[in-house]
Amino acid sequence: MGLTAILAVSVxxxxxxxxxxxxxxxxxxxxxxAILLLVIGVLSLKEAVTxxxxxxxxxxxxxxxxxxxxxxxxxxFTYMALVVAKKLDYNPYRIFVVFPLVTGFxxxxxxxxxxxxFFATLTYELSRLLKFDAIPLVVTEVCLANIGGxxxxxxxxxxxxxxxxxxxxxxxFLIHNTPTAVVAALGAVAVAYFQCRKRLVSxxxxxxxxxxxxxxxxxxxxxxxxxxxxxxxxxAIFFLVIHAWVEHNLHIPxxxxxxPLIPAFFILILGGHRTEDILRKIDYDVLLFFIGLxxxxxxxxxxxxxxxxANLIADVFRHQDLxxxxxxxxxxxxxxxxxxNVPFALSMVxxxxxxxxxxxxxxxxxxxxxxxxGTDIGGNGTPxxxxxxxxxxxxxxxxxxxxxxxxxxxxxxxQTLVALVICNLGLAVKLWLGFY
Amino acid sequence: MRVLFCVDxxxxxxxxxxxxxxxxxxxxxxxxxLYVSPEVDERLRHYERLFExxxxxxxxxxxxxxxxxxxxxxxxxxxxxxGLQAERKVRQGDPAxxxxxxxxxxxxxxxxxxxxxxxTVEEPRLGSVAGQIVRRAPTSVLLVRAGAR
Numbered sequence: 001m002g003l004t005a006i007l008a009v010s011v012x013x014x015x016x017x018x019x020x021x022x023x024x025x026x027x028x029x030x031x032x033x034a035i036l037l038l039v040i041g042v043l044s045l046k047e048a049v050t051x052x053x054x055x056x057x058x059x060x061x062x063x064x065x066x067x068x069x070x071x072x073x074x075x076x077f078t079y080m081a082l083v084v085a086k087k088l089d090y091n092p093y094r095i096f097v098v099f100p101l102v103t104g105f106x107x108x109x110x111x112x113x114x115x116x117x118f119f120a121t122l123t124y125e126l127s128r129l130l131k132f133d134a135i136p137l138v139v140t141e142v143c144l145a146n147i148g149g150x151x152x153x154x155x156x157x158x159x160x161x162x163x164x165x166x167x168x169x170x171x172x173f174l175i176h177n178t179p180t181a182v183v184a185a186l187g188a189v190a191v192a193y194f195q196c197r198k199r200l201v202s203x204x205x206x207x208x209x210x211x212x213x214x215x216x217x218x219x220x221x222x223x224x225x226x227x228x229x230x231x232x233x234x235x236a237i238f239f240l241v242i243h244a245w246v247e248h249n250l251h252i253p254x255x256x257x258x259x260p261l262i263p264a265f266f267i268l269i270l271g272g273h274r275t276e277d278i279l280r281k282i283d284y285d286v287l288l289f290f291i292g293l294x295x296x297x298x299x300x301x302x303x304x305x306x307x308x309x310a311n312l313i314a315d316v317f318r319h320q321d322l323x324x325x326x327x328x329x330x331x332x333x334x335x336x337x338x339x340x341n342v343p344f345a346l347s348m349v350x351x352x353x354x355x356x357x358x359x360x361x362x363x364x365x366x367x368x369x370x371x372x373x374g375t376d377i378g379g380n381g382t383p384x385x386x387x388x389x390x391x392x393x394x395x396x397x398x399x400x401x402x403x404x405x406x407x408x409x410x411x412x413x414x415q416t417l418v419a420l421v422i423c424n425l426g427l428a429v430k431l432w433l434g435f436y
Numbered sequence: 437m438r439v440l441f442c443v444d445x446x447x448x449x450x451x452x453x454x455x456x457x458x459x460x461x462x463x464x465x466x467x468x469x470l471y472v473s474p475e476v477d478e479r480l481r482h483y484e485r486l487f488e489x490x491x492x493x494x495x496x497x498x499x500x501x502x503x504x505x506x507x508x509x510x511x512x513x514x515x516x517x518x519g520l521q522a523e524r525k526v527r528q529g530d531p532a533x534x535x536x537x538x539x540x541x542x543x544x545x546x547x548x549x550x551x552x553x554x555x556t557v558e559e560p561r562l563g564s565v566a567g568q569i570v571r572r573a574p575t576s577v578l579l580v581r582a583g584a585r
Binding site: 077390 | 477498503
């Protein structure tokens with residue numbers, strides 16, 4: 001290994017350790033790693049920007065973040081939660097089953113961190129009025145948000161990375177990951193319900209008057225913005241569904257990143273005086289974090305170290321497709337519970353791409369589904385497994401509900417294991433049918 | 437005599453409040469209840485900044501004053517029922533450090549707080565906050581243990 005390779009590997013390992021330790025802001029860590037690689041000459045700036053930073057991923061995330069910013073600014077999440085709670089007649093048992101399914105559904109199309117920031121807060125507020133224990137419900141909501149996120153291309157950042165960098169469309173995820181994720185989500189909710197149903201309601205008098213006074217319509221802050229946001233969201237999903245067909249048959253370059261970017265810019269133009277507020281709500285930190293990581297992992301890829309790892313894995317699992325796919329899924333799941341799933345997914349892109357080029361291994365697609373399901377769902381296991389977990393955990397702590405690692409793991413691990421076993425079975429069936 | 441009652445909304449702190457006030461109500465004390473809101477995780481703070489107005493709107497809609505204030509107000513009202521007038525305070529940060537800072541700034545004569553340990557008198561197994569206050573407070577500390585009569 002030459003000096004350049006040693007330096008690139010050192011920067012890569014150092015960056016990942018620093019991200020895992022969470023002592024310094026992860027965006028600062030990833031950008032520092034990237035700048036260090038440029039300074040020591042592992043990569044040139046031109047090479048980093050044009051070859052390794054995946055601008056399609058950054059563009060798609062920017063578009064989705066803009067639409068979500070509009071929806072949150074308009075009061076969409078509060079409105080949604082209140083409408084659902086009212087439809088369920090404010091019954092804590094029904095809320096316990098349906099709220100996680102709602103967070104799962106929303107997270108399939110939106111950033112799960114934003115979904116959980118609002119739903120953890122709203123669940124806490126409802127629990128105060130309805131006198132139920134908010135912790136099991138919030139943990140289940142987070143688990144379902146992560147499972148829901150695994151179901152589509154735009155559901156979770158690891159999927160955006162895996163899908164766009166390896167050439168899989170929104171519809172590929174819809175056909176292959178969504179059915180597995182839906183069954184896994186139902187399994188997880190069932191486990192959570194049977195685990196928590198007896199200790200859910202804490203007793204005490206319920207303030208019915210406060211509940212009756214709660215009008216969901218009051219949650220909408222700006223009706224015009226609300227309609228614009230929902231319209232943009234529907235258009236983005238429609239474009240994501242048709243973009244591959246349009247590109248292929250009509251030769252119009254409606255790429256996946258353009259699907260949310262077009263409606264996003266449309267609402268920014270129509271947003272009037274609210275445009276600046278919307279732009280302020282976009283999570284630029286995450287975009288910079290991604291850019292830095294692309295460069296850090298790019299430096300590692302350039303040295304050939306990832307290819308050597310891929311060759312080794314292919315040698316061990318040659319002609320053992322199910323063992324390889326299952327190992328990839330469970331390894332991704334365990335790793336994601338411990339380290340940030342974004343840098344993990346980014347490294348795995350190069351690893352599975354390297355494996356797929358070998359003889360005697362299954363196609364790239366089944367490995368993408370395995371890594372995606374493992375990475376997104378495995379993060380449920382600990383409070384730091386995914387950013388949505390961190391935000392929900394801290395939001396509850398702030399409200400005086402200290403969950404603690406042991407309780408989180410007691411609640412989340414059974415759901416996660418059931419979901420992962422279902423996913424593993426789904427992958428085995430896909431392999432057996434050759435449908436992937 | 438100035439007495440600081442430390443509360444966190446737990447059963448233990450409710451017990452400490454009740455036992456302490458029962459023992460001290462005839463001593464003519466000036467009581468203060470203190471709630472220390474834990475430091476917010478950096479990532480949550482980031483997202484709270486992004487969606488600050490929406491989160492405040494949710495609190496307004498649900499008539500929520502904020503957890504810390506709610507606990508402190510509840511504790512002050514409980515003390516009033518038990519025959520003591522008290523002032524309420526909320527601080528944010530590391531619980532032990534903030535309690536120690538309040539003790540120094542407020543010149544208290546006594547601190548009352550819950551102790552969640554179950555050890556012997558010779559070797560009390562204190563909660564981490566109680567342990568630090570006992571070791572570092574420049575004043576007397578009254579610990580009320582779980583299951584105390």
